[in-house]
Amino acid sequence: MAKALLPDDLWALIQPLLPVHQPSPKGGRPRIDDRAALTGILFVLKTGLPWEYLPRELGCGSGMSCWRRLHAWQQAGVWQRIHEAMLHHLREYDQIxxxxxxxxxxxxxxxxxxxxxxxxxxxxxxxxxxxxxxxxxxxxxxxxxxxxxxxxxxxxxxxxxxxxxxxxxxxxxxxxxxxxxxxxxxxxxxxxxxxxxxxxxxxxxxxxxxxxxxxxxxxxxxxxxxxxxxxxxxxxxxxxxxxxxxx
The missing domain is CATH 3.30.420 (Nucleotidyltransferase; domain 5)
Known part of the structure:
Protein backbone atom coordinates (compact mmCIF):
# COMPACT_ATOMS: atom_id res chain seq x y z
CA MET A 1 0.00 0.00 0.00
CA ALA A 2 1.31 3.45 -0.90
CA LYS A 3 2.36 5.65 2.01
CA ALA A 4 0.10 8.67 2.54
CA LEU A 5 1.80 12.02 1.91
CA LEU A 6 -0.48 13.75 4.41
CA PRO A 7 -1.76 11.40 7.15
CA ASP A 8 -4.94 12.28 9.04
CA ASP A 9 -3.20 13.01 12.35
CA LEU A 10 -0.72 15.39 10.68
CA TRP A 11 -3.52 17.15 8.82
CA ALA A 12 -5.47 17.54 12.07
CA LEU A 13 -2.51 19.45 13.52
CA ILE A 14 -1.97 21.64 10.43
CA GLN A 15 -5.56 22.51 9.47
CA PRO A 16 -6.28 24.97 12.34
CA LEU A 17 -3.13 26.94 11.42
CA LEU A 18 -4.24 27.69 7.85
CA PRO A 19 -5.94 31.01 7.04
CA VAL A 20 -9.69 30.92 6.59
CA HIS A 21 -10.68 31.55 2.99
CA GLN A 22 -13.51 33.98 2.29
CA PRO A 23 -15.24 33.14 -1.00
CA SER A 24 -15.63 35.96 -3.51
CA PRO A 25 -19.20 37.33 -3.77
CA LYS A 26 -18.75 37.37 -7.55
CA GLY A 27 -18.48 33.59 -7.66
CA GLY A 28 -15.95 32.14 -10.09
CA ARG A 29 -14.12 28.87 -10.32
CA PRO A 30 -14.26 26.73 -7.12
CA ARG A 31 -11.15 26.97 -4.99
CA ILE A 32 -8.93 23.92 -4.54
CA ASP A 33 -9.35 22.30 -1.13
CA ASP A 34 -6.52 23.16 1.30
CA ARG A 35 -5.69 19.52 1.99
CA ALA A 36 -5.51 18.74 -1.73
CA ALA A 37 -3.25 21.76 -2.31
CA LEU A 38 -0.92 20.75 0.53
CA THR A 39 -0.78 17.20 -0.83
CA GLY A 40 0.29 18.60 -4.21
CA ILE A 41 2.96 20.75 -2.57
CA LEU A 42 4.34 17.73 -0.68
CA PHE A 43 4.30 15.63 -3.87
CA VAL A 44 6.43 18.21 -5.72
CA LEU A 45 8.73 18.56 -2.70
CA LYS A 46 9.34 14.84 -2.50
CA THR A 47 9.61 13.99 -6.21
CA GLY A 48 11.22 17.17 -7.55
CA LEU A 49 8.66 17.26 -10.37
CA PRO A 50 8.15 20.61 -12.16
CA TRP A 51 4.99 22.32 -10.95
CA GLU A 52 3.31 22.25 -14.34
CA TYR A 53 3.71 18.45 -14.53
CA LEU A 54 1.83 17.72 -11.31
CA PRO A 55 -0.57 14.84 -12.18
CA ARG A 56 -4.22 15.84 -12.03
CA GLU A 57 -5.02 12.27 -11.04
CA LEU A 58 -3.86 13.16 -7.52
CA GLY A 59 -6.88 15.44 -7.15
CA CYS A 60 -4.66 18.43 -6.35
CA GLY A 61 -5.76 20.64 -9.22
CA SER A 62 -3.10 22.25 -11.38
CA GLY A 63 0.49 22.53 -10.30
CA MET A 64 0.45 26.32 -10.59
CA SER A 65 -2.57 26.46 -8.27
CA CYS A 66 -0.52 24.59 -5.69
CA TRP A 67 2.41 26.96 -6.31
CA ARG A 68 0.17 29.97 -5.70
CA ARG A 69 -1.15 28.40 -2.49
CA LEU A 70 2.44 27.74 -1.37
CA HIS A 71 3.27 31.41 -1.99
CA ALA A 72 0.13 32.69 -0.24
CA TRP A 73 0.81 30.56 2.82
CA GLN A 74 4.42 31.70 2.90
CA GLN A 75 3.26 35.35 2.83
CA ALA A 76 0.84 34.61 5.67
CA GLY A 77 3.55 32.98 7.82
CA VAL A 78 1.83 29.59 7.77
CA TRP A 79 4.99 27.48 7.46
CA GLN A 80 6.60 29.15 10.46
CA ARG A 81 3.45 28.61 12.50
CA ILE A 82 3.39 24.94 11.54
CA HIS A 83 7.03 24.50 12.58
CA GLU A 84 6.42 26.21 15.92
CA ALA A 85 3.29 24.10 16.50
CA MET A 86 5.32 20.94 15.88
CA LEU A 87 7.98 22.07 18.35
CA HIS A 88 5.31 22.95 20.94
CA HIS A 89 3.68 19.54 20.47
CA LEU A 90 7.03 17.78 20.96
CA ARG A 91 7.91 19.83 24.05
CA GLU A 92 4.60 18.90 25.67
CA TYR A 93 5.99 15.36 25.75
CA ASP A 94 9.52 16.55 26.66
CA GLN A 95 10.92 15.36 23.32
CA ILE A 96 13.23 18.32 22.64
Missing amino acids: QWERASVDSASVPSPLGGQHTGPNPTDRGKLGCKHHLLVDQRGLPLVASISGAQVHDSRMLIPLLETVPSVSGLAGRPRKRPAKLHADKAYASRAHRAWLRSRGIAPRIARYGIESRERLGKWRWVVERTLGWLHRFRRLRIRYERRADIH
Whole structure:
Protein backbone atom coordinates (compact mmCIF):
# COMPACT_ATOMS: atom_id res chain seq x y z
CA MET A 1 0.00 0.00 0.00
CA ALA A 2 1.31 3.45 -0.90
CA LYS A 3 2.36 5.65 2.01
CA ALA A 4 0.10 8.67 2.54
CA LEU A 5 1.80 12.02 1.91
CA LEU A 6 -0.48 13.75 4.41
CA PRO A 7 -1.76 11.40 7.15
CA ASP A 8 -4.94 12.28 9.04
CA ASP A 9 -3.20 13.01 12.35
CA LEU A 10 -0.72 15.39 10.68
CA TRP A 11 -3.52 17.15 8.82
CA ALA A 12 -5.47 17.54 12.07
CA LEU A 13 -2.51 19.45 13.52
CA ILE A 14 -1.97 21.64 10.43
CA GLN A 15 -5.56 22.51 9.47
CA PRO A 16 -6.28 24.97 12.34
CA LEU A 17 -3.13 26.94 11.42
CA LEU A 18 -4.24 27.69 7.85
CA PRO A 19 -5.94 31.01 7.04
CA VAL A 20 -9.69 30.92 6.59
CA HIS A 21 -10.68 31.55 2.99
CA GLN A 22 -13.51 33.98 2.29
CA PRO A 23 -15.24 33.14 -1.00
CA SER A 24 -15.63 35.96 -3.51
CA PRO A 25 -19.20 37.33 -3.77
CA LYS A 26 -18.75 37.37 -7.55
CA GLY A 27 -18.48 33.59 -7.66
CA GLY A 28 -15.95 32.14 -10.09
CA ARG A 29 -14.12 28.87 -10.32
CA PRO A 30 -14.26 26.73 -7.12
CA ARG A 31 -11.15 26.97 -4.99
CA ILE A 32 -8.93 23.92 -4.54
CA ASP A 33 -9.35 22.30 -1.13
CA ASP A 34 -6.52 23.16 1.30
CA ARG A 35 -5.69 19.52 1.99
CA ALA A 36 -5.51 18.74 -1.73
CA ALA A 37 -3.25 21.76 -2.31
CA LEU A 38 -0.92 20.75 0.53
CA THR A 39 -0.78 17.20 -0.83
CA GLY A 40 0.29 18.60 -4.21
CA ILE A 41 2.96 20.75 -2.57
CA LEU A 42 4.34 17.73 -0.68
CA PHE A 43 4.30 15.63 -3.87
CA VAL A 44 6.43 18.21 -5.72
CA LEU A 45 8.73 18.56 -2.70
CA LYS A 46 9.34 14.84 -2.50
CA THR A 47 9.61 13.99 -6.21
CA GLY A 48 11.22 17.17 -7.55
CA LEU A 49 8.66 17.26 -10.37
CA PRO A 50 8.15 20.61 -12.16
CA TRP A 51 4.99 22.32 -10.95
CA GLU A 52 3.31 22.25 -14.34
CA TYR A 53 3.71 18.45 -14.53
CA LEU A 54 1.83 17.72 -11.31
CA PRO A 55 -0.57 14.84 -12.18
CA ARG A 56 -4.22 15.84 -12.03
CA GLU A 57 -5.02 12.27 -11.04
CA LEU A 58 -3.86 13.16 -7.52
CA GLY A 59 -6.88 15.44 -7.15
CA CYS A 60 -4.66 18.43 -6.35
CA GLY A 61 -5.76 20.64 -9.22
CA SER A 62 -3.10 22.25 -11.38
CA GLY A 63 0.49 22.53 -10.30
CA MET A 64 0.45 26.32 -10.59
CA SER A 65 -2.57 26.46 -8.27
CA CYS A 66 -0.52 24.59 -5.69
CA TRP A 67 2.41 26.96 -6.31
CA ARG A 68 0.17 29.97 -5.70
CA ARG A 69 -1.15 28.40 -2.49
CA LEU A 70 2.44 27.74 -1.37
CA HIS A 71 3.27 31.41 -1.99
CA ALA A 72 0.13 32.69 -0.24
CA TRP A 73 0.81 30.56 2.82
CA GLN A 74 4.42 31.70 2.90
CA GLN A 75 3.26 35.35 2.83
CA ALA A 76 0.84 34.61 5.67
CA GLY A 77 3.55 32.98 7.82
CA VAL A 78 1.83 29.59 7.77
CA TRP A 79 4.99 27.48 7.46
CA GLN A 80 6.60 29.15 10.46
CA ARG A 81 3.45 28.61 12.50
CA ILE A 82 3.39 24.94 11.54
CA HIS A 83 7.03 24.50 12.58
CA GLU A 84 6.42 26.21 15.92
CA ALA A 85 3.29 24.10 16.50
CA MET A 86 5.32 20.94 15.88
CA LEU A 87 7.98 22.07 18.35
CA HIS A 88 5.31 22.95 20.94
CA HIS A 89 3.68 19.54 20.47
CA LEU A 90 7.03 17.78 20.96
CA ARG A 91 7.91 19.83 24.05
CA GLU A 92 4.60 18.90 25.67
CA TYR A 93 5.99 15.36 25.75
CA ASP A 94 9.52 16.55 26.66
CA GLN A 95 10.92 15.36 23.32
CA ILE A 96 13.23 18.32 22.64
CA GLN A 97 16.69 17.88 24.14
CA TRP A 98 18.07 21.34 24.87
CA GLU A 99 21.24 20.07 26.58
CA ARG A 100 23.20 20.16 23.32
CA ALA A 101 22.63 21.69 19.90
CA SER A 102 24.62 21.37 16.69
CA VAL A 103 24.96 23.63 13.67
CA ASP A 104 26.18 22.92 10.15
CA SER A 105 25.48 23.69 6.50
CA ALA A 106 25.38 21.95 3.13
CA SER A 107 25.65 23.39 -0.36
CA VAL A 108 23.22 22.53 -3.14
CA PRO A 109 23.41 23.52 -6.82
CA SER A 110 21.14 26.30 -8.08
CA PRO A 111 21.43 26.14 -11.87
CA LEU A 112 18.78 28.83 -12.48
CA GLY A 113 20.23 31.33 -10.00
CA GLY A 114 17.94 33.65 -8.08
CA GLN A 115 17.83 35.18 -4.61
CA HIS A 116 20.43 34.02 -2.09
CA THR A 117 22.57 32.18 -4.63
CA GLY A 118 26.20 32.70 -5.55
CA PRO A 119 29.34 31.05 -6.91
CA ASN A 120 30.16 27.90 -4.99
CA PRO A 121 33.93 27.83 -4.25
CA THR A 122 33.80 24.04 -3.76
CA ASP A 123 32.05 23.40 -7.11
CA ARG A 124 34.20 25.31 -9.61
CA GLY A 125 32.29 28.54 -9.07
CA LYS A 126 28.93 27.17 -10.23
CA LEU A 127 25.82 28.86 -8.87
CA GLY A 128 24.53 27.37 -5.64
CA CYS A 129 23.05 28.09 -2.24
CA LYS A 130 23.64 26.83 1.28
CA HIS A 131 21.19 25.25 3.68
CA HIS A 132 22.05 26.20 7.27
CA LEU A 133 20.56 24.09 10.04
CA LEU A 134 20.48 24.17 13.84
CA VAL A 135 19.29 20.99 15.56
CA ASP A 136 18.86 19.69 19.09
CA GLN A 137 20.86 16.82 20.61
CA ARG A 138 18.95 14.17 18.63
CA GLY A 139 18.87 16.05 15.32
CA LEU A 140 15.43 17.71 15.55
CA PRO A 141 15.49 20.89 13.38
CA LEU A 142 15.06 24.00 15.52
CA VAL A 143 15.69 26.57 12.80
CA ALA A 144 16.78 26.56 9.16
CA SER A 145 17.98 29.26 6.79
CA ILE A 146 19.52 29.68 3.35
CA SER A 147 22.26 31.85 1.92
CA GLY A 148 24.42 32.09 -1.16
CA ALA A 149 26.98 29.32 -1.58
CA GLN A 150 29.81 31.85 -1.22
CA VAL A 151 28.70 32.95 2.28
CA HIS A 152 31.01 31.66 5.01
CA ASP A 153 29.33 29.38 7.56
CA SER A 154 30.44 31.53 10.49
CA ARG A 155 28.35 34.49 9.31
CA MET A 156 25.14 32.52 9.84
CA LEU A 157 25.82 31.27 13.38
CA ILE A 158 24.39 34.25 15.28
CA PRO A 159 21.37 34.76 12.97
CA LEU A 160 20.44 31.08 13.38
CA LEU A 161 20.55 31.21 17.17
CA GLU A 162 18.68 34.51 17.33
CA THR A 163 15.78 33.12 15.29
CA VAL A 164 15.17 29.99 17.37
CA PRO A 165 11.51 30.31 18.46
CA SER A 166 10.52 30.30 22.12
CA VAL A 167 9.00 26.87 22.70
CA SER A 168 6.45 26.40 25.49
CA GLY A 169 4.60 23.25 26.43
CA LEU A 170 6.02 22.38 29.84
CA ALA A 171 5.82 24.06 33.21
CA GLY A 172 8.07 27.08 33.51
CA ARG A 173 9.32 29.65 31.04
CA PRO A 174 9.46 28.88 27.30
CA ARG A 175 12.81 27.53 26.15
CA LYS A 176 14.82 28.78 23.17
CA ARG A 177 18.50 28.43 24.05
CA PRO A 178 20.53 25.22 24.24
CA ALA A 179 22.96 24.65 27.07
CA LYS A 180 25.83 23.78 24.70
CA LEU A 181 26.48 24.37 21.02
CA HIS A 182 28.62 22.04 18.90
CA ALA A 183 30.14 23.22 15.63
CA ASP A 184 33.08 22.43 13.39
CA LYS A 185 36.15 24.58 12.73
CA ALA A 186 34.34 26.74 10.17
CA TYR A 187 32.61 28.48 13.10
CA ALA A 188 35.76 28.89 15.22
CA SER A 189 36.41 32.44 16.41
CA ARG A 190 36.91 34.18 19.74
CA ALA A 191 34.07 36.58 18.96
CA HIS A 192 31.58 33.74 18.50
CA ARG A 193 32.70 31.99 21.68
CA ALA A 194 32.36 35.22 23.65
CA TRP A 195 28.90 35.90 22.17
CA LEU A 196 27.72 32.39 23.09
CA ARG A 197 29.00 32.65 26.66
CA SER A 198 27.29 36.03 27.11
CA ARG A 199 23.99 34.28 26.42
CA GLY A 200 24.61 31.34 28.71
CA ILE A 201 25.52 28.88 25.93
CA ALA A 202 28.70 26.84 26.40
CA PRO A 203 30.62 26.80 23.08
CA ARG A 204 31.87 23.42 21.93
CA ILE A 205 33.53 24.60 18.72
CA ALA A 206 36.49 22.71 17.30
CA ARG A 207 39.78 24.59 17.60
CA TYR A 208 42.57 24.48 15.06
CA GLY A 209 45.49 22.31 16.14
CA ILE A 210 43.82 21.16 19.38
CA GLU A 211 40.82 18.86 18.76
CA SER A 212 41.54 15.70 16.83
CA ARG A 213 39.41 14.46 13.96
CA GLU A 214 38.19 11.51 16.04
CA ARG A 215 36.43 13.82 18.53
CA LEU A 216 34.81 16.22 16.06
CA GLY A 217 31.85 14.04 15.12
CA LYS A 218 30.91 12.66 18.55
CA TRP A 219 27.97 15.05 18.92
CA ARG A 220 27.79 16.82 15.56
CA TRP A 221 26.88 13.83 13.41
CA VAL A 222 23.17 14.36 14.09
CA VAL A 223 23.06 17.64 12.16
CA GLU A 224 24.81 16.03 9.18
CA ARG A 225 22.27 13.20 9.28
CA THR A 226 19.34 15.64 9.37
CA LEU A 227 20.76 17.56 6.41
CA GLY A 228 20.97 14.22 4.59
CA TRP A 229 17.32 13.54 5.45
CA LEU A 230 16.24 16.95 4.15
CA HIS A 231 18.07 16.38 0.89
CA ARG A 232 16.10 13.19 0.27
CA PHE A 233 13.41 15.63 -0.83
CA ARG A 234 14.43 16.16 -4.43
CA ARG A 235 13.09 19.70 -4.56
CA LEU A 236 15.67 20.63 -1.90
CA ARG A 237 18.57 18.60 -3.30
CA ILE A 238 18.74 20.84 -6.38
CA ARG A 239 17.27 24.33 -6.11
CA TYR A 240 15.16 25.24 -9.14
CA GLU A 241 13.16 28.03 -7.48
CA ARG A 242 14.54 31.49 -8.21
CA ARG A 243 12.67 32.97 -5.25
CA ALA A 244 14.25 32.32 -1.88
CA ASP A 245 10.95 32.43 0.01
CA ILE A 246 9.43 29.71 -2.18
CA HIS A 247 12.52 27.50 -1.84
